[in-house]
Amino acid sequence: MGTLIQDLRYATRILFRTPGFAITAILALALGIGANTAIFTVVNKVLLEPLSYPNPDRLVLLGGHSTNGDFFGASVPRFIVWNQQTQVFDAVAAYDAGGPSVNLTGGDQPEQLHGVRASAGYFPVFGVPMLMGRAFTAEEDRPGGPKLAVISYGLWRGHFGTDPAIIGKTIDLGGEPYTVTGVIAASFHPDYPVDIILPFQADPNSTDQAFFFQAAARLKPSVKIAMAKTALQLAxxxxxxxxxxxxxxxxxxIAVPMQQAMVGYARLSLLVLLGAVSFVLLIACANVANLLLVRATIRSREIAIRAALGAGRHRIISQLLTESILLFLLGGVVGLIIGYSGVRALLAINPGDIPLIGQHGTDVSLDWRVLVFTILISLLTGVLFGLIPALTASRSDLSATVRESGARSGSGLRQNKVRSLLVIAEMALALILLVGAALLIRTFAALRSVDPGFNTHNVLTMNMSITGPRFQKTAGVAELVEEARRHVEAIPGVEAVATTCCLPLQGGLGLPFSIEGRLHTEGPNDGGAGYEIVSHEYFTVFRIPLVRGRMFTIHDDGGAPGVVLISENMARQYWPKGEAIGARITIGKGVGPEFAEPARQIIGVVGNARNGGLNSDPPPIMYIPVAQVPDGVTALNSHITPLQFAIRTKVEPFSLSAAIQKALRDASDGLPVGHIESMDQVDAESTASTNFNMTLLTIFAALAVSLAAIGIYGLMAYSVQQRTQEIGIRIALGASPQNVNRMVVRQGMALVFVGVIIGVAAALALSRYMATLIYGVKTWDPATFISVVVVLSAVALLACYIPARRAMRVDPMVALRYE
Structure with a gap:
């Protein structure tokens, strides 16, 4: 211990004597460690930290597996079957966390709440803690059961003023009375907003096969997930x-661990980013190792004298290693500060679809795992990259070192070889990062050039919850839609108003259909397609063109024959050699009684729309007039999704937002609207994840290239300094400055060439893991690789050229006196 303290004191004195070296090395390390700390903080929260629920390892998400992959939607008949698997599950929950808002009415101003419809099993599955009162029971969670509500702590405090007598009181939701049975404790933090929980009240005899909610279960203490999967296969x-x-x-x-299912695709994205910042750290460490090698060369006489006085090689290595570890730990401390600031910046550009981080990243913090990670990474890199110069310096030829100057010590050749290898590694790592960033830049450019099939400019969107009894029938919804259209279109600057169940780019509903007159060899249907419920001005608002046939009109109401518009892709797929217009299709056959309806006639074909996202092909879509939807579907949708309004304006859309909101409240007898954003914002959100990955990887790549350029510049500058006498002699013997320039550049570019070859091979091997993150470009895209090689080589050439210019100006007389 005494020796360690002595080494630390000496290392501290050495660093204070060379503040320029210390500051440069600490800042380089801080950038690398800080970037790693920032990314690891998010990775820790999403991938490593357990969920906030009790015994989260026993939580599973239930779903189905087919040839198209895993799907975590649930239907009522499936939930009933899963709820019967009591041999493996303690409890099973049905819940609709992404459903519509709930209108808190009865006061002067209706208020939109984040509502969740959940079965009685929701509370034991997620271990929902109750501050007061109780949850509803299984008997109350049946069709025709009482209208009950469990409210969140935030709603109890914010709206009801922490009323201690709230239990048993009646509140109005959508014009219906609900009795409050309990208040959830403030410690409950699901990954979605919850203001109020209402009974799901699923019908155990239902045959409705529509997927409109999720199901989760809690495994019994002695049951492994493999046992649950076996039971579900039999079921x-x-x-x-x-x-x-x-x-x-x-x-x-299928049953999948809850955290694994929630993380989903974000896992790969975060791991790619973590790998990228690891490369940045390695490059920074290589640069610092190069600095330590130079410093060891300068201190070679000191080391040789210590050895001559009796210090063994082990003692010298111990001292040098202590100095490097101290340096790396100081870099880690500064890196932790940079990392915390980096996390805040990271969350500022967060795409919003990273799970488990809370709204605006409020659940992300520097916990003990992050601190341990920063300390360990500082120690490990300090030992690994400090050991190289320590071993190299400790091998010095004592007699030669004492006779020669520090700049031309006997270890110079060996150290230059090590430094060259480090520079080659830096160039290879920088090229890998540049390739990844370039692929994502190409992806973002490809997404921005994609024609979505609709126009987003000057379109304002907002939604309205229509869960009240008035809107359980289609006639009530159609009346609201028409009244809202008249009120909003009366506002100067409004061009057209439409309603829909699902906005473009945000996904939507889907149903099977059968074509009248065709033989069905397998099942009752011919295929499936998107199911969009729209008002007649929907295509005007989004400027989706009519390919042939006619559009909906105001006369396609509940009293008119059933009609449907289909997308061009659907017509091409199911009527490849014939005309779709005039054909009749039955939608939702076999899905459930709510979807039962007569056949509809196809009256027109419209342009394709990428409703599922810009990075996926336009799906086949069926468009249904809002006034012709079956009452059962309308009642079901009122609990699944709010009514979406889309308003095309002649002016900047947000300038009319207040007037439009007032008009909609007037048209709906005071119902509130929420989630107000422009379609340009929706468009940006659809590519936010790609933009997020691209931005971060580009930053890391730029940092890596800068560090690699500094590394090769430092190597070549030091090489020129070491070879000053040689260069002077060459010039004295007749070598031209141009020849000297070419010699130095050639030496540096040879290292760059080796690094590029290794980097290209590694990038080809690693880029395939990014296949799911890119669009419109191959992982082995030649143009990307060639561009990256050219850019990196140009930067490296500049880094070599500056020391080469200095070598050209060497004065032979000064060089011959140089020692």
Whole structure:
């Protein structure tokens, strides 16, 4: 211990004597460690930190598996079957966290709440803590059961003023009375907003196969997930026998750990970013190792004298290693500060779809795992990259070192080889990062050039919850839609008003359909397509063109024959050699009684729209007039999704926002609207994840290239300094400055060439892991690789050229006296 303290004191004195070296090395390390700390903080929260629920390792998300992959939607018949698997599950929950807002009425101003419809099993599955009162029971969670509500702590405090007598009181939701049975404790933090929880009240005899909610379960203490999967496979066989048309022969039920299911695609994105910042750290460490090698060369006489006085090689290595570890730890401390600031910046550009981080990243903090990570990474890199110069310096030839100057010590050749290898590694790592950034830049450019099939400019969107009894029938919804259209279109500057169930780029509903007159060899349907419920001005608002046939009109109401518009892709796919217009299709056959309706006639074909996102092909879509939707579907949708309004304006859309909101409240007898944003914002949100990854990887790549350029510049500058006498002799013997320039540049570019070759090979091997993150470009895209090689080589050439210019100006007389 005494030796360690002595080494630390000496290392501290050495660093204070060379503040320029210390500051440069600490800042380089701080950038690398700070970037790693920032990314690891998010990775820790999303991938490593357990969920906030009790015993989160026993939580599973239930769903189905088919040839198209895993799907975590649930239907009522599936939930009923899963709820019966009591041999493996303690409890099963049905819940609709992404459903519509709930209108808190009865006061002067209706208020939109984040509502969740959940079965009684929701509370034991997620371990929901109650501050007061109780949750609803299984008996109350049945069709026709009482209208009950469990409210959140935030709603109890904010709206009800922490009323201690709230339990048993009646509140109005959508014009209906609900009795408050409990208040949730403030410690409950799900990954979605919750103001109020209402009973799901699923019908155990339902045959409705629509997927409109999620299901989760809590495993019994002694049950492993493999046992649950086996039980679900057996349950799937029984379910297939009961509902043969609703489940493919190769499909099955699945149970996936909750955290794994929630993280989903974000896992790969975060791991790619973590790998990228690791490369930045390695490059920074290589630069610092190069600085330590130079410093060891300068101190070679000191080291040789210490050895001559009796210090063994082990003692010298211990001292040098202590100095490097201290340097790396100081870099880690500064890096932790930079990392915390980096986390805030990271969350400022967060795309909003990274799970588990809370709204605006409020749940992300520097906890003990992050501190341990920063300390460990500082120690490990300090030992690893400090050991190289320590070993190299400790091998010095004592007699030669004492005779020669520090600049031309006997270890110079060996150190230059090590430094050259470090520079080669830096160039290879920088090239890998540049390739990743370039692929994402190409992806972002490809997404921005994609024609979505609709126009987003000057379109304002907002939604309205229509869960009240007035809107359980289609006639009530159609009346509201028409009244809202008249009120809003009367506002100067409004061009057109439309309603829909689902905005473009945000996904939507889907249903199977059968074509009248065709033979069905497998099942009752011919295929499936998107199911969009729209008002007649929808296509005017989004400027989706009519390809042939006619559009909806105001006369396609509930009293008119059933009609449908289809997208061009759907017409091409299901009527490849014939005309779709005039054909009749039945939508939702076999899905459930709510969807039962007569056949509809196709009256027109409209342009394709990328409703599922810019990075996916336009799906086949069926458009249904809002006034012709079956009452059962209208009632179901009122609990699934709010009514979306889209308003095209002749002026900047937000300038009319207040007037439009007032008009909608007047048209709906005071119902509030929420989630107000422009379609340009929706468009930006659809590519936010790609933009997020691209921005970060570009920053890391730029940092890596800068550090690599500094590394090769430092190597070549030091090489010129070491070879001053040689260069002077060459010039004295007749070598031209141009020849000297070419010699130095050639030496540096040889290292760059080796690094580029290794980097290209590594990038080809690693870029395939980015396949799911890119669009419109191949992972081995030649143009990307060639561009990256050219850019990196140009930067490296500049880094070599500056020391080469200095070598050209060497005075032979000064060089011959140089020692």
């Amino acid at each position: 799937a066989e029984e379910f297939r026998k009961k509902f043969p048309s609703s489940m493919d022969p190769k499909a099955s039920f």
